[in-house]
Amino acid sequence: MALIVQKFGGTSVGSIERIRNVASKAVQTRKAGHDLVVVVSAMAGETDRLIRLAREMVDKPEGREYDVMVSTGEQVSVALLAMAIQALGYHAVSLLGFQVRIITDSDFTKARIESIDTAAITCALKKGSIVVVAGFQGMDAGGNVTTLGRGGSDTTAVALAGALKADLCEIFTDVDGVYTTDPSICPQARKLDRIAYDEMLEMASLGAKVLHTRSVEFAKKYAIPIHVRSSLNDNAGTIVTREDAIMEKVLVSGVTYDRNQAKITIVKVPDRPGTASKIFTPISQASINVDMIIQNVSEDGFTDLTFTVPETEVSRALEVVSLAAQDIGAATVLCNKDIAKVSIIGVGMRSHAGVAAKMFEVLAGEGINIMMISTSEIKVSCVVDTKYTELAVRVLHDAFGLGEQPAPAAG
Amino acid sequence: MALIVQKFGGTSVGSIERIRNVASKAVQTRKAGHDLVVVVSAMAGETDRLIRLAREMVDKPEGREYDVMVSTGEQVSVALLAMAIQALGYHAVSLLGFQVRIITDSDFTKARIESIDTAAITCALKKGSIVVVAGFQGMDAGGNVTTLGRGGSDTTAVALAGALKADLCEIFTDVDGVYTTDPSICPQARKLDRIAYDEMLEMASLGAKVLHTRSVEFAKKYAIPIHVRSSLNDNAGTIVTREDAIMEKVLVSGVTYDRNQAKITIVKVPDRPGTASKIFTPISQASINVDMIIQNVSEDGFTDLTFTVPETEVSRALEVVSLAAQDIGAATVLCNKDIAKVSIIGVGMRSHAGVAAKMFEVLAGEGINIMMISTSEIKVSCVVDTKYTELAVRVLHDAFGLGEQPAPAAG
Numbered sequence: 001m002a003l004i005v006q007k008f009g010g011t012s013v014g015s016i017e018r019i020r021n022v023a024s025k026a027v028q029t030r031k032a033g034h035d036l037v038v039v040v041s042a043m044a045g046e047t048d049r050l051i052r053l054a055r056e057m058v059d060k061p062e063g064r065e066y067d068v069m070v071s072t073g074e075q076v077s078v079a080l081l082a083m084a085i086q087a088l089g090y091h092a093v094s095l096l097g098f099q100v101r102i103i104t105d106s107d108f109t110k111a112r113i114e115s116i117d118t119a120a121i122t123c124a125l126k127k128g129s130i131v132v133v134a135g136f137q138g139m140d141a142g143g144n145v146t147t148l149g150r151g152g153s154d155t156t157a158v159a160l161a162g163a164l165k166a167d168l169c170e171i172f173t174d175v176d177g178v179y180t181t182d183p184s185i186c187p188q189a190r191k192l193d194r195i196a197y198d199e200m201l202e203m204a205s206l207g208a209k210v211l212h213t214r215s216v217e218f219a220k221k222y223a224i225p226i227h228v229r230s231s232l233n234d235n236a237g238t239i240v241t242r243e244d245a246i247m248e249k250v251l252v253s254g255v256t257y258d259r260n261q262a263k264i265t266i267v268k269v270p271d272r273p274g275t276a277s278k279i280f281t282p283i284s285q286a287s288i289n290v291d292m293i294i295q296n297v298s299e300d301g302f303t304d305l306t307f308t309v310p311e312t313e314v315s316r317a318l319e320v321v322s323l324a325a326q327d328i329g330a331a332t333v334l335c336n337k338d339i340a341k342v343s344i345i346g347v348g349m350r351s352h353a354g355v356a357a358k359m360f361e362v363l364a365g366e367g368i369n370i371m372m373i374s375t376s377e378i379k380v381s382c383v384v385d386t387k388y389t390e391l392a393v394r395v396l397h398d399a400f401g402l403g404e405q406p407a408p409a410a411g
Numbered sequence: 412m413a414l415i416v417q418k419f420g421g422t423s424v425g426s427i428e429r430i431r432n433v434a435s436k437a438v439q440t441r442k443a444g445h446d447l448v449v450v451v452s453a454m455a456g457e458t459d460r461l462i463r464l465a466r467e468m469v470d471k472p473e474g475r476e477y478d479v480m481v482s483t484g485e486q487v488s489v490a491l492l493a494m495a496i497q498a499l500g501y502h503a504v505s506l507l508g509f510q511v512r513i514i515t516d517s518d519f520t521k522a523r524i525e526s527i528d529t530a531a532i533t534c535a536l537k538k539g540s541i542v543v544v545a546g547f548q549g550m551d552a553g554g555n556v557t558t559l560g561r562g563g564s565d566t567t568a569v570a571l572a573g574a575l576k577a578d579l580c581e582i583f584t585d586v587d588g589v590y591t592t593d594p595s596i597c598p599q600a601r602k603l604d605r606i607a608y609d610e611m612l613e614m615a616s617l618g619a620k621v622l623h624t625r626s627v628e629f630a631k632k633y634a635i636p637i638h639v640r641s642s643l644n645d646n647a648g649t650i651v652t653r654e655d656a657i658m659e660k661v662l663v664s665g666v667t668y669d670r671n672q673a674k675i676t677i678v679k680v681p682d683r684p685g686t687a688s689k690i691f692t693p694i695s696q697a698s699i700n701v702d703m704i705i706q707n708v709s710e711d712g713f714t715d716l717t718f719t720v721p722e723t724e725v726s727r728a729l730e731v732v733s734l735a736a737q738d739i740g741a742a743t744v745l746c747n748k749d750i751a752k753v754s755i756i757g758v759g760m761r762s763h764a765g766v767a768a769k770m771f772e773v774l775a776g777e778g779i780n781i782m783m784i785s786t787s788e789i790k791v792s793c794v795v796d797t798k799y800t801e802l803a804v805r806v807l808h809d810a811f812g813l814g815e816q817p818a819p820a821a822g
Contacts, residue, residue: 016464016467016468019468020468050487053427053487053491054490054494056427057427057430057431057491057494057495057498058494058495058497058498061494062493062494062497064504064505065491065494065497065505066490066494068486068489068490068493068505068507069486069487069490069491071486072483072486072487075479075480075482075483075486076461076464076480076483079465079476079477079479079480080464080465080468080476080480082473082476082479083465083468083469083472083476083477084468086469086473086476087468087469093475094475094476094479096479096556098509099554099555120554143510143531144510145507
């Protein structure tokens with residue numbers, strides 16, 4: 001008998017019929033003899049409806065009241081799911097953030113979990129109930145309702161699993177698991193059986209939409225295995241787990257891409273100490289996220305400075321940068337939105353040289369020009385012209401053998 | 412400077428525009444220098460939507476989960492109202508039942524308030540905030556969300572006013588106040604300036620839909636004056652208050668009617684000890700509310716027994732009664748749904764004889780046959796054929812001078 005935390009997203013609880021489906025999955029797990037905590041999101045579309053209503057009232061709703069409002073979405077789905085489980089003849093009880101005592105900081109709309117009291121859940125489990133917990137919500141030390149921001153229900157599930165010392169955290173979603181790359185642009189994409197926390201973190205932050213970064217950080221911290229799987233079938237999905245628990249030995253686990261970036265170049269920046277700071281301080285003060293930064297070697301006392309920002313923030317960034325460029329006496333500012341960041345990820349890179357070189361060679365072989373490069377211990381990212389996105393993903397996927405089932409490592 | 416509790420019902424907060432209107436009313440009161448607590452219901456239609464959703468899931472939702480679900484309606488409106496007040500440049504903070512600590516019993520869907528902690532509200536008022544409290548909801552001793560049943564937001568408002576020792580409780584609604592009778596059937600109906608708690612209780616329980624009985628009981632217990640008024644204009648409404656605070660000296664304050672009653676007669680009941688109990692015990696066991704009961708004087712050892720029940724429960728009542736009638740050897744059971752109960756109400760009756768006699772005379776003068784009579788200290792009710800309802804109301808309203816403005820009592 002194990003203690004299992006299951007999480008179902010908005011699509012999985014998007015209608016009365018789908019909530020009934022979730023209820024029977026939960027009951028199935030209970031029948032197998034396991035203790036079960038189910039975390040649910042708001043019904044698909046409900047959070048958006050609430051946000052629209054708040055925005056109809058005021059352009060920028062105050063965070064505290066915004067959280068009071070949007071947290072009702074999860075409150076409705078926990079009640080409906082508890083009713084659905086009861087209708088199948090099993091005990092169920094819903095618990096809201098404040099009832100569990102999921103204590104967060106007071107950073108409304110994107111609060112961080114500080115502690116979780118397990119007493120209420122443990123007590124309900126002991127009585128034989130399936131415990132249905134509202135995802136995405138908590139309470140701060142002052143008793144105010146808070147919400148956890150994007151991917152909040154994943155975070156709730158993984159944090160609960162950690163606090164309860166659960167044996168497994170199952171994240172049910174509308175995909176079958178984590179793929180080597182996006183199957184919609186690369187038919188050879190293969191579902192991974194296992195992936196390391198660090199790889200998943202890179203995949204999540206680089207645009208794979210399966211799991212939110214913060215929930216993976218929690219899982220890594222508490223060493224809780226996450227099983228990402230489909231709510232529509234009983235197939236095994238992908239286990240996100242400790243690196244040393246992964247048997248498959250591969251160099252590269254996945255290829256990701258992100259088309260929502262823009263590249264800004266400041267041409268002929270005088271190469272003096274302090275110029276970089278004069279450019280990037282106002283950008284950071286404007287809360288614009290800069291991703292990659294490249295500065296070429298100086299020629300004749302001038303250099304070109306290039307960096308990427310999210311496409312949605314490009315016009316704000318240009319305003320700030322143009323002023324700074326004038327200030328430091330640079331020649332001009334160029335902008336290119338037609339770029340894509342393509343990355344390869346794998347913990348295997350740590351112990352193998354030559355992975356980056358192979359990536360460059362593969363892209364060059366297809367005539368794809370690399371505009372920018374950035375690397376970390378377990379990933380290499382290249383910025384290329386957006387029209388090459390699919391081609392780059394496919395040739396890299398092929399070149400690193402991701403379509404093939406890897407041989408298990410010798411025991 | 413006074414402490415005022417205002418309550419706005421579902422219609423008054425039925426749209427973004429209407430919530431803005433409520434916000435400006437609240438700000439107006441704040442500008443006048445008063446401390447203000449605003450209690451709101453769910454937006455009109457929202458509670459029904461939630462109930463429909465719950466019933467789609469299961470025929471009879473479990474009370475605890477039902478309350479978790481329907482209480483979200485008020486949670487959305489408090490957040491929206493707080494945002495609207497903030498948009499006008501005033502401080503506002505919403506508080507849910509659990510945040511105020513409105514402690515109720517655990518009788519889900521119709522819980523009763525046991526205690527109210529004033530600390531959170533008082534603290535927010537001291538900081539200069541308008542405090543927006545979710546009506547209709549509370550929390551039981553175990554931390555479960557509860558709701559107060561029909562008219563629950565009125566009860567929340569009056570109970571808060573009592574606990575906070577407020578100077579006034581204003582109930583904003585879609586009518587101008589409490590009328591001498593229903594203006595839709597009697598054009599001479601006049602808005603009352605003041606009405607005593609006991610009169611309002613009789614009016615409320617006899618079918619006037621302005622205030623719920625339980626909230627009036629609270630107001631009476633804590634001697635909180637209630638101002639019932641329209642949210643659509645600034646006219647003075649009706650003050651519900653202590654009897655001795657009412658200056659107008661009238662015999663009768665209002666005429667009410669109720670067409671949702673049915674009359675059941677058991678013919679030729681053997682006049683033996685214990686027969687009444689054999690009839691009414693099974694009825695009460697079936698949770699059917701009996702209102703009036705009349706037993707005529709016995710002739711030849713037989714009597715006719717007549718009583719009224721709500722029209723919605725008449726078929727269930729007939730089933731139970733027919734069995735009991737066979738059991739005691741009565742001749743037959745008759746039923747009449749075409750009846751109406753017409754009542755006159757007034758604390759002035761206490762000290763004046765002849766009010767009932769005048770009522771009978773007025774009805775007789777119009778050829779209206781009285782089928783049943785029941786009286787209390789401050790009301791007389793007559794059951795008549797339903798076709799006479801409007802006529803009876805109008806002639807009684809006229810005969811007791813309710814259309815005229817009463818002369819103030821000598822000081």
